[in-house]
Amino acid sequence: MVTIYIEGKPYQVPEDHNLLQACLSLGFDLPYFCWHPALGSAGACRQCAVKQFKDVDDTQGRIVMACMTPAAESTRISIDDPEAREFRAAVIEWLMVNHPHDCPICDEGGECHLQDMTVMSGHVNREYRFPKRTYRNQDLGPFIGHEMNRCIACYRCVRFYQDYAGGRDFNVTGARDHVYFGRFEDGPFESEFSGNLVEICPTGVFTDKTLHRHYTRKWDLQTAPSICVLCGAGCNTIPGERYGTLRRIRNRYHHEVNGYFLCDRGRYGYEFVNDERRLRQATRRARQGDHAETLSPAQAVAELAALAVRRERLIGIGSPRASLEANFALRALVGAERFSTGLPAQQAGLLDLILDVLRNGPVRSPSIRDIAQADAVLVLGEDVTQVTPRVALALRQAVRQGPLRELAELHIPPWQDAGIREAIQDERGPLFIAAVHATHLDDVATLTYRAAPDDLARLGFAVAHLLDTQAPDVDDLTAEQRLIAEAIAADLQAAERPLVVTGVTHGNHALVQAAANVALALCNAERAASLACLVPESNSIGLAMMGGMNLDAALQYVQEEQADTVIILENDLHRRMETVAIASLLADRRVVVLDYLENEITQIADLFLPTATFAECSGTLVNYEGRAQRFFQVFEPAGDVRPAHRWLFEAMNTGREDDSETWEHLDTITKTLAQAMPQFAPLLSDVPLVALGMKIPRQSPRHSGRTAIHADQDVNVPRPPQDPDSPLSFSMEGFEGQPPAALIPRYWAPGWNSVQALNKFQQEVGGPLRGGDPGQRLLEAPASPRQTYSGSAPSAFRPRAEQWLLVPIHHIFGSEPLSLLTPGIAALAPHPYLALNPADAAKLGLVEGEMALLDDGSSLPIKLLPSLPQGVAGLPEGLAARESMGTYSSLRSAKRANGSAESD
Numbered sequence: 002m003v004t005i006y007i008e009g010k011p012y013q014v015p016e017d018h019n020l021l022q023a024c025l026s027l028g029f030d031l032p033y034f035c036w037h038p039a040l041g042s043a044g045a046c047r048q049c050a051v052k053q054f055k056d057v058d059d060t061q062g063r064i065v066m067a068c069m070t071p072a073a074e075s076t077r078i079s080i081d082d083p084e085a086r087e088f089r090a091a092v093i094e095w096l097m098v099n100h101p102h103d104c105p106i107c108d109e110g111g112e113c114h115l116q117d118m119t120v121m122s123g124h125v126n127r128e129y130r131f132p133k134r135t136y137r138n139q140d141l142g143p144f145i146g147h148e149m150n151r152c153i154a155c156y157r158c159v160r161f162y163q164d165y166a167g168g169r170d171f172n173v174t175g176a177r178d179h180v181y182f183g184r185f186e187d188g189p190f191e192s193e194f195s196g197n198l199v200e201i202c203p204t205g206v207f208t209d210k211t212l213h214r215h216y217t218r219k220w221d222l223q224t225a226p227s228i229c230v231l232c233g234a235g236c237n238t239i240p241g242e243r244y245g246t247l248r249r250i251r252n253r254y255h256h257e258v259n260g261y262f263l264c265d266r267g268r269y270g271y272e273f274v275n276d277e278r279r280l281r282q283a284t285r286r287a288r289q290g291d292h293a294e295t296l297s298p299a300q301a302v303a304e305l306a307a308l309a310v311r312r313e314r315l316i317g318i319g320s321p322r323a324s325l326e327a328n329f330a331l332r333a334l335v336g337a338e339r340f341s342t343g344l345p346a347q348q349a350g351l352l353d354l355i356l357d358v359l360r361n362g363p364v365r366s367p368s369i370r371d372i373a374q375a376d377a378v379l380v381l382g383e384d385v386t387q388v389t390p391r392v393a394l395a396l397r398q399a400v401r402q403g404p405l406r407e408l409a410e411l412h413i414p415p416w417q418d419a420g421i422r423e424a425i426q427d428e429r430g431p432l433f434i435a436a437v438h439a440t441h442l443d444d445v446a447t448l449t450y451r452a453a454p455d456d457l458a459r460l461g462f463a464v465a466h467l468l469d470t471q472a473p474d475v476d477d478l479t480a481e482q483r484l485i486a487e488a489i490a491a492d493l494q495a496a497e498r499p500l501v502v503t504g505v506t507h508g509n510h511a512l513v514q515a516a517a518n519v520a521l522a523l524c525n526a527e528r529a530a531s532l533a534c535l536v537p538e539s540n541s542i543g544l545a546m547m548g549g550m551n552l553d554a555a556l557q558y559v560q561e562e563q564a565d566t567v568i569i570l571e572n573d574l575h576r577r578m579e580t581v582a583i584a585s586l587l588a589d590r591r592v593v594v595l596d597y598l599e600n601e602i603t604q605i606a607d608l609f610l611p612t613a614t615f616a617e618c619s620g621t622l623v624n625y626e627g628r629a630q631r632f633f634q635v636f637e638p639a640g641d642v643r644p645a646h647r648w649l650f651e652a653m654n655t656g657r658e659d660d661s662e663t664w665e666h667l668d669t670i671t672k673t674l675a676q677a678m679p680q681f682a683p684l685l686s687d688v689p690l691v692a693l694g695m696k697i698p699r700q701s702p703r704h705s706g707r708t709a710i711h712a713d714q715d716v717n718v719p720r721p722p723q724d725p726d727s728p729l730s731f732s733m734e735g736f737e738g739q740p741p742a743a744l745i746p747r748y749w750a751p752g753w754n755s756v757q758a759l760n761k762f763q764q765e766v767g768g769p770l771r772g773g774d775p776g777q778r779l780l781e782a783p784a785s786p787r788q789t790y791s792g793s794a795p796s797a798f799r800p801r802a803e804q805w806l807l808v809p810i811h812h813i814f815g816s817e818p819l820s821l822l823t824p825g826i827a828a829l830a831p832h833p834y835l836a837l838n839p840a841d842a843a844k845l846g847l848v849e850g851e852m853a854l855l856d857d858g859s860s861l862p863i864k865l866l867p868s869l870p871q872g873v874a875g876l877p878e879g880l881a882a883r884e885s886m887g888t889y890s891s892l893r894s895a896k897r898a899n900g901s902a903e904s905d
């Protein structure tokens with residue numbers, strides 16, 4: 002720490018900060034545009050001017066840019082100096098010369114950093130009287146609007162998009178005062194992180210098109226702290242609702258998880274909440290095939306309670322997309338021995354293996370921030386960008402760590418962005434990607450290796466053995482494979498913070514064992530190694546930690562134990578089981594379904610109970626890292642929709658005379674869960690048992706129209722809905738201070754209406770939230786780890802003569818079923834296809850677009866994928882039948898099959 006003087010008063014600040022960071026962290030209001038805590042300083046906008054004085058006797062001083070000046074010992078500055086104020090007012094006047102002043106119709110209005118800084122800088126009179134510069138805007142696809150006339154040329158967008166996120170289709174073009182920030186031609190952004198431009202841009206150039214479609218003023222949005230449910234990363238979000246419609250998702254800062262950024266699936270994939278296919282009423286069928294009759298909520302609870310009395314005849318099937326509390330409530334209703342996780346045996350086995358490694362070994366499960374800090378990385382088997390996108394953005398930062406370390410002797414401060422880039426140039430730290438096909442991270446990879454899943458596992462085993470001869474070896478590697486393994490092992494061993502990334506995409510046990518062995522070997526070599534095991538769903542790890550039968554065991558159970566009622570919680574089994582297995586599970590049994598969207602299982606439910614989406618209820622999810630995080634209800638859903646846990650515990654409480662186990666609200670479930678299962682004990686310290694005395698308002702103090710919203714029904718203002726499940730209220734009144742980090746429903750501070758108000762909620766800018774970031778890590782390496790190497794290398798993959806190994810290919814847009822209901826995501830999702838190496842396609846006489854027939858009778862158009870190994874065929878996850886993944890299939894030309902090939 003060093004001492005600096007602001008307006009003559011001494012302050013302690015970190016020595017690696019610049020003066021802007023220091024001032025903001027101390028709570029001063031100093032305007033800025035081009036600096037961003039994640040991007041560093043560019044010195045482009047000249048807005049953060051302050052007066053710096055040589056020493057205590059210097060009364061003259063000189064204007065400096067705070068963001069470009071180190072906070073050195075004894076630095077003396079003035080923010081209030083009249084010349085500095087005048088300078089800042091002049092700068093913003095120049096920046097506003099060509100600005101259209103269209104705030105009343107601008108989507109950014111009311112939440113705009115440019116508006117805030119204009120007011121803060123004191124520019125009130127516009128004197129420029131000449132024509133303004135104008136631009137033609139671009140169509141940037143379904144997510145992002147473009148209004149270039151609002152640009153103030155701060156360069157944040159291009160620095161984020163290119164330098165931070167690695168995008169190549171967006172740049173700045175032009176010269177002097179006529180520069181243009183856009184794509185090279187109209188069309189959707191290629192980067193999976195383009196939505197962050199909406200928050201990065203300090204004015205209204207890039208705006209959220211999904212919000213625009215059902216626009217409401219930002220201060221009228223009702224908001225609550227939430228967690229993204231669209232993959233296993235657990236990014237923190239702030240969803241916003243108005244008039245019963247979810248209208249947008251914004252980033253919610255979490256220092257260890259998503260930081261300042263989300264991926265585009267997480268930001269835009271929310272529209273399933275508003276989908277017309279939402280089911281909003283409970284129904285009952287007397288017999289399968291009968292017309293469903295509508296039930297009142299009380300009738301539905303009574304029906305469920307009547308079934309629950311005969312507990313021994315029930316089986317409950319949970320879900321990795323439902324909260325811990327909802328799963329636990331189902332488990333309590335049916336009994337622990339009759340609870341299934343709802344996961345296929347293969348995936349459940351892999352999750353158990355991951356838990357075993359992370360619970361018992363020395364290997365640490367890294368946060369996304371830890372991943373960004375890794376200085377050598379091996380990715381084994383995953384297409385990270387498509388499966389857990391935010392982790393891929395972190396890996397793009399990880400490749401800078403090695404070169405940054407080598408720069409230490411140049412003494413370039415970490416915020417000096419241009420200086421660092423100039424020094425690093427194109428140098429990158431080691432990132433090895435061993436995957437089945439090309440990935441979107443390959444452009445920053447040191448080396449890529451493409452092979453079938455078993456061969457990827459073999460490479461992992463070989464690397465582990467090179468690091469530690471105690472680890473199982475692989476006998477018959479080719480010379481090329483051995484060279485690759487040696488290169489990987491050498492770089493991992495030389496690193497201070499090596500990282501291995503793997504996952505469950507291929508359902509391949511050996512792959513995860515190999516990755517775990519590499520991480521363990523590094524730990525044994527005294528490296529602070531970490532292992533990130535990526536999972537596809539928001540609560541896969543939480544559910545695995547809770548435990549229960551897998552789906553195969555559940556099927557056996559219903560057959561052997563003669564369960565006559567199957568209760569399915571938010572789980573579309575058709576994505577996890579073969580159709581025949583589902584038929585065996587459900588045939589001649591009462592089927593009770595709790596869900597929020599229609600699917601093939603809801604259509605055959607004897608009793609259906611409509612449940613709430615993440616935006617309509619509260620609960621806890623555990624991300625890939627083992628971090629339990631709470632999400633809170635944003636709004637009251639229409640119809641008879643209720644949180645799944647509420648349906649379940651109301652049925653349990655019905656008719657119960659002994660109230661010792663009665664659950665009244667979410668916290669009582671969370672508490673019971675944490676007390677009943679030691680693995681969840683840390684949740685006890687996270688249960689927000691309302692210590693504030695008043696509830697925290699979900700509505701901003703500027704929320705408007707409350708008296709008019711229901712005026713068509715009643716002129717009296719109705720009592721706001723009550724929320725027994727959280728310390729938040731559906732109102733604009735209540736607690737007025739800064740809430741605890743886990744309960745921040747929006748970022749706002751006096752004079753700071755944009756997302757930049759976040760500065761006021763952090764311990765220091767870019768650091769953790771005040772009071773510590775929310776959530777509890779449930780998986781920590783034990784003090785005395787006991788873990789040995791596991792598994793053995795599988796045999797080498799040998800392409801079969803007439804058969805192809807079917808592997809899943811993930812797509813950020815398309816593979817996740819909920820987000821696919823967002824029209825923009827559906828528009829960007831690929832059509833179903835079958836990917837083949839061109840050599841394999843040639844053997845079959847197939848060209849791109851021609852139809853191929855699979856063993857199961859399905860036919861798909863061929864997509865040529867040169868990076869795919871021969872003997873392997875790729876099917877898009879979630880878009881083609883899942884049943885066949887991981888198996889071999891013969892392939893034939895559909896033309897030949899129908900006998901028309903010769904005539905062609």
Ligand code: SF4
Nearest residue numbers: 152153155156158202
């Ligand atoms: S488009 Fe926005 S972020 Fe980009 S330079 Fe202009 S004002 Fe800055």
Ligand code: SF4
Nearest residue numbers: 229232236264267391
């Ligand atoms: S990375 Fe995953 S959790 Fe994060 S925003 Fe994207 S889909 Fe959501």
Ligand code: FES
Nearest residue numbers: 044046047049068
């Ligand atoms: S924020 Fe300092 S010059 Fe832009």
